[in-house]
Amino acid sequence: MEKFIVEGGKRLTGTVRVSGSKNSALGILVAAALADGECLLHNVPDETDIRIMIDILIELGVRVEWLEANTLRLRTAHLRSYQAPYELVRRMRASFYVAGLLLARVGKAEVPLPGGCSLGSRPVDFHLKGFQALGADVSISHGLMKAEATRLIGTKIYINRSSVGTTVNLMLAASLAEGQTILENAAKEPEVVDLAIFLNGMGARIKGAGTNVIKIDGVKKLSGTEYTIIPDRVEAGTLMIATACTRGDVVVEEVVPEHLRAVVLTLQEAGVTVEEDLTRFHVVSDRRPKAVDTETAPYPGFPTDLQQPFVALMSTADGTSIIRETIFDRFRYVDELRRMGADIKVERDTAIVRGVERLTGAPVEVTDLRAGAALLCAALGAEGATEMVGVEHIDRGYERIDQKLRALGARITRFHAEGEWPSQE
Ligand code: UD1
Numbered sequence: 066m067e068k069f070i071v072e073g074g075k076r077l078t079g080t081v082r083v084s085g086s087k088n089s090a091l092g093i094l095v096a097a098a099l100a101d102g103e104c105l106l107h108n109v110p111d112e113t114d115i116r117i118m119i120d121i122l123i124e125l126g127v128r129v130e131w132l133e134a135n136t137l138r139l140r141t142a143h144l145r146s147y148q149a150p151y152e153l154v155r156r157m158r159a160s161f162y163v164a165g166l167l168l169a170r171v172g173k174a175e176v177p178l179p180g181g182c183s184l185g186s187r188p189v190d191f192h193l194k195g196f197q198a199l200g201a202d203v204s205i206s207h208g209l210m211k212a213e214a215t216r217l218i219g220t221k222i223y224i225n226r227s228s229v230g231t232t233v234n235l236m237l238a239a240s241l242a243e244g245q246t247i248l249e250n251a252a253k254e255p256e257v258v259d260l261a262i263f264l265n266g267m268g269a270r271i272k273g274a275g276t277n278v279i280k281i282d283g284v285k286k287l288s289g290t291e292y293t294i295i296p297d298r299v300e301a302g303t304l305m306i307a308t309a310c311t312r313g314d315v316v317v318e319e320v321v322p323e324h325l326r327a328v329v330l331t332l333q334e335a336g337v338t339v340e341e342d343l344t345r346f347h348v349v350s351d352r353r354p355k356a357v358d359t360e361t362a363p364y365p366g367f368p369t370d371l372q373q374p375f376v377a378l379m380s381t382a383d384g385t386s387i388i389r390e391t392i393f394d395r396f397r398y399v400d401e402l403r404r405m406g407a408d409i410k411v412e413r414d415t416a417i418v419r420g421v422e423r424l425t426g427a428p429v430e431v432t433d434l435r436a437g438a439a440l441l442c443a444a445l446g447a448e449g450a451t452e453m454v455g456v457e458h459i460d461r462g463y464e465r466i467d468q469k470l471r472a473l474g475a476r477i478t479r480f481h482a483e484g485e486w487p488s489q490e
Contacts, residue, residue: 067456069467072476073426073447077313079473083301083320084110084464085135085294088159089256092233093263093294094118095162097139098127099170099240100267102289106137109294110464113457114157121153121160125167140289147173154179157461159230161189164210165237168201174212178205191224191231198222199238199246219244219283227252227363232279233260240269242283251279254364255324259295266290298324299370300463301346303438305329306374307470309337309350310381310446315473318345327367331359331375335382356384356420361391373398373439380407380443382420389415398436401429405443405451423448431455434462441466445475 085108095118097104109115111134119129119137126145130138147167154160158179167174178189193210197203199222201214219242224231232252239246251257253275261274267290270282301320308315309332322329322341329339329346335354340347356379361369369392379386380402390396396411403409404427408419426449431437437459444451456479459466467477 066454067460068480069441069444069453069456070478070480071426071441071444071451071453073424073444073449073451075311075445075474075476077308077311077315077445077470077473077475080316080318081304081469081473082318083296083304084108086110086256086259086297086299087112087114087462088229088299089259090115090294091118091159092162092237092256092260093292094122094137094139095166096237096260096264096267098122098125098141098144098166099237099264099287100139100141100289101286102140104139104267104289105132105291106139107135107291107293108296109135109137110297111135112464113461114159117153117157118160121149121163124150124153125163144171147171147175149174149176151177161192161230162234162237164192164196164212165234168196168199168212168214168217169238169241172214172216174210176210178208178210189230191226191228192234195222195224195231195235196238199235199242217242217283219246219281221247221249223249224251226250227277229254229257232257236260236264236271236279236281239281239283240264240271240287241285242281244283246281246283248279248281249277251277252363253277255295255298255321263290263292266292295324296320299368301325302328302368302371303374303442303463304469305332305339305346305348306371306378307442307445308348309335309354310378310442311475312350312352312446313473314349316345316347320344320346322346326365328371331357331367335378353420353422354378354382356382356386356418358387360389363392369393369395370435373435374442376409376416376418377402377407377439377443379418379420380409381423381446382418384420386418386420387415388418395435397432398439401436401440402443404429405447407443425449426451428452428454431458434458438463445470445477
């Protein structure tokens with residue numbers, strides 16, 4: 066168990082650089098294993114989820130090396146196994162992407178189904194239907210998916226609900242299929258576009274990524290390439306919200322402003338000043354935010370991954386905000402925010418947040434990645450000390466977040482179970 070002690074109430078100031086996108090890197094790492102040859106990936110965030118994916122790929126026979134802090138080299142002569150290891154797969158839902166890889170490259174896949182997690186049940190039925198449509202023989206038994214296809218055959222697939230994971234998995238599978246695959250109602254997230262650009266750099270023929278119809282003309286072989294992963298829009302948004310929570314003044318650099326349009330507009334509506342140039346946001350807040358209503362939606366809507374930090378911000382807003390979550394069951398962290406004095410009522414998919422003057426530090430427990438981000442934002446703005454346990458959830462998807470925040474003036478200390486965690490600065 067790792068924990069943070071956050072002494073709240075310090076205004077964040079300065080400049081912070083955003084790391085590469087975790088969600089993009091997860092798909093791209095798996096895609097790199099489709100290549101006959103070497104891929105060099107830059108701006109890969111060094112986070113637990115990325116390390117898990119690397120370990121899975123190594124188990125399957127991919128040679129993976131860190132060349133520098135955020136640069137990876139992947140080489141795949143052949144995959145030596147079609148069975149993904151349960152112990153690693155169960156730790157992360159995105160590990161199901163190896164199903165698309167294995168089917169495309171080996172024609173056979175055995176991948177444990179991702180279990181339920183603290184976000185509730187997260188099914189993979191769309192992924193399975195897609196593999197079947199591509200001609201794979203798919204069966205499920207005792208929580209294990211077995212799929213087989215001599216060669217996948219391109220076809221038209223309608224994805225029932227805009228799903229990032231399904232779109233990614235089917236793009237991976239269809240890239241080496243015979244003929245054309247058309248994904249209808251595909252996810253439009255920037256991470257899907259990033260994957261398409263990377264795959265095309267490997268020789269794939271993908272058009273339409275970023276719209277809801279993606280056309281993939283299967284090719285016989287993909288080759289190695291070099292690529293730089295896009296900045297993490299969720300980390301950027303979290304840092305912007307953290308700045309607003311502390312009434313701070315921060316330049317968030319290495320961002321693609323277009324990827325955060327809904328977030329910027331919502332923050333501005335709350336009275337936060339956000340100015341931008343090509344790759345930076347300047348965020349300034351000097352007063353209590355105004356209450357704003359919003360609801361999460363697939364891109365370009367307000368991201369579900371920022372719903373929790375935004376609720377933390379609205380907890381001290383002037384007025385009552387209504388926040389609706391339309392993608393996942395994601396309000397369990399609210400109990401922890403209440404320990405800090407937040408006044409939040411949850412009715413099914415909606416949080417009714419009555420802003421209080423200020424939050425106060427309290428012992429809280431992090432139960433998932435984005436809940437952790439929310440509690441961290443709340444703790445930074447709160448009066449007094451917050452002890453956060455379960456910080457390893459935050460490390461899954463935020464690279465050196467405590468170091469970055471300390472550099473902005475936050476008082477945050479990391480403790481290991483036995484004592485203070487050695488600083489890596
Ligand atoms: C990805 C992101 C996650 C983000 C989410 C929504 C990664 C690694 N994770 O998750 O950070 O919060 O997109 O933007 O990129 N669904 C089904 N059946 C399926 C697949 C999905 O019912 O087979 C449902 C889900 O339960 C959810 C919705 O579709 O309600 C969207 O899920 P999806 O976009 O697939 O999320 P992930 O890819 O898991």
